[in-house]
Amino acid sequence: MSRPRYALSAWPWRSAGYLLTGAVTGAAVLVGLVVSVVAGGVLALALVGLPLLLGTVLAGLPVAWLERRRLRLVDGEPAHDPHLPPAAPGPRAWLTTRLRERATWRELGHALLFAGLLWPVDALVLTAGLLLPAAVTLTPLLMATTGDGREAKIVKLWTVTSWPAAFGAALLGIVLLALGTYLLGVAAGARAGLTRLLIAPREDQLDARVIELTQSRVRLVDAFEAERRRIERDLHDGAQQRLVALTMTLGLARLDAPPGPLADQLARAHDESGRALQELRELIHGIHPQVLADYGLEAAVADAADRSAVPVDVDLRLPARLPASVEAAGYFVVCEALANIGRHSGASRARVAGGHRDGRLLLEIHDDGRGGARAGAGSGLTGLADRVSVLDGRLTLSSPVGGPTLLRVEIPCAP
Secondary structure (H helix, E strand, C coil): CCCCCHHHCCHHHHHHHHHHHHHHHHHHHHHHHHHHHHHHHHHHHHCCCHHHHHHHHCCHHHHHHHHHHHHHHCCCCCCCCCCCCCCCCCHHHHHHHHHHCHHHHHHHHHHHHHHHHHHHHHHHHHHHHHHHHHHHHCHHHHHHHCCCCCCEEECCCEEECCHHHHHHHHHHHHHHHHHHHHHHHHHHHHHHHHHHHHHCCHHHHHHHHHHHHHHHHHHHHHHHHHHHHHHHHHHHHHHHHHHHHHHHHHHHHHHHCCCCHHHHHHHHHHHHHHHHHHHHHHHHHHHCCHHHHHHCHHHHHHHHHHCCCCCEEEEEECCCCCCHHHHHHHHHHHHHHHHHHHHHHCCCCEEEEEEEECCEEEEEEEECCCCCCCCCCCCCHHHHHHHHHHCCCEEEEECCCCCCEEEEEEEECCC
16 A cells, blocks of 8 residues: 555455455345344244254354455455364264364354444445545536536535536545545455454464474374384395395305315404494394384383493383384483483493373483583484474483483373
8 A cells, every 4th residue: 555556556446345245245144144043043942943053153154264265355365264174074073173163163253243343344434435435526427417417416415506516526536536545445454454363363374384394293203213114124134134144154164164264264254244243233223123113112221221331220111002203202312311321421320210191201311420411512412302392292401510410301192
């Protein structure tokens, strides 16, 4: 509206169309609601009117559907549908979902406001901003046709009896039309803003985007874990088995070879294949340990504690298996924490405790080392914190200088 040529653009006409369709639609909604309520109330005693009353409650749905499409006349940003898909097919699931949504009741309130107040305002603004100025502008035409060139009535309030006065009224009407275009634009913009606030608030759209983003991140984590398990399985069943067979073959050849340079070469090859097999097993274990997939988080943490360079006491009790992504996140947090304890803390002992309480997996890794650990100081905990946050969890670190250090993980999940 701040553009100089706004009055000559298509926006005033789009605003007028928005207000005109709003007045017509609002009147129809008012009639429909009154008929539905009256008929439903009269027939409710015979139970026949109950579907009509239920339809009245859901009347905001089609009204909001139409309003979201009418918004395109004056608002370039599409209005999203805030309703969620039903959890199951069928009318019962659809009805249950709709009655539980805040958007349904918000749209019903919008329909009642639309039918009782908004459409008369639309009609009033349209009359004041377009119809009355147009009638004043057409004064010379009215004087030449209906007034036989002698007089003309302006909106049935003023009488013009001369041609100079008629043309003066026409000029006044043109000025009023120019001002009316801005009135129409302001009213249509305010009306569209109120409608969007009631039936398609941008906050809900942002919430929906955040939910979709969170779900997509969870799907990526699940896909990543599935890919890790596939790689671990392929290495375990493929490359590792071939390397085991090669090591056994070299060992048998070493036993059969007579002493000499050939036996020495076979011995070195046998030792190298053994070291390669050990490294491959450690790599497979780091990708996704088989004990985690087969026996769960308790057994995997116990296995990690057995392999730790620092003695570790384990007190982890879980009622059942947890989701694979949660188990993997908890396991790798414990492994990274124990590795950091062995490399940097100078601790003589560590402890891993936790369980499943209040719908959350709780893990605490404690050591009696020198403390001073920080998540962003090359410890690898930043990536683990991101991984936990994807699961809507939280990782906290307490490590004052002088110790002790406590790493705590909370991940919401169900067994």
